[in-house]
């Protein structure tokens with residue numbers, strides 16, 4: 001089993017989330033998308049762990065900015081997509097779509113999702129029902145198209161929709177309230193979206209992340225996952 005700790009980084013700037021994953025059997029740990037070292041180091045000290053790996057979802061600086069500092073501090077290996085080998089700082093292990101990665105007794109599958117960038121990946125721990133989505137999928141919205149096109153993004157969304165409904169997903173930013181307006185608009189204020197927002201706002205008011213939510217909830221409430229054709233998806237993206 002995997003222990004998952006959410007760490008808010010760059011708070012109030014871009015509200016990034018890094019994640020500390022600890023394989024409970026072996027105590028081997030990893031950090032996903034370190035954008036600010038201080039809060040991550042603090043949490044690792046509190047939990048008495050030294051991450052062996054840094055796992056990146058994509059190359060953007062607000063997901064990789066602390067790769068080198070943490071790599072040096074913990075003698076960690078940096079893992080990312082082979083397509084990003086030239087632009088993820090300190091990359092040691094390059095993986096491709098469909099590859100698996102072992103973290104002690106836990107195992108992740110790499111799912112390639114072009115769109116936000118070319119070379120963006122999801123880290124999917126099927127046994128733990130946990131999906132780390134970087135800037136591909138946020139609560140109630142999806143990432144912007146920086147490098148890919150709409151067809152690529154649509155194809156990537158279908159890969160997420162094919163995963164089990166009881167999977168919890170962990171995004172790269174706290175953007176729930178950004179996504180709320182469009183989710184309400186496109187769903188005509190559906191009871192499902194209103195219930196989702198009530199739960200998210202409740203957690204945020206307690207100083208917690210809005211999530212995690214299940215993919216089942218997201219498929220119902222996220223207007224980009226509920227779009228039933230590529231044309232409708234493109235319309236909703238405003239393309």
Ligand SMILES: [Zn+2]
Nearest residue numbers: 058060116135
């Ligand atoms: Zn990004």
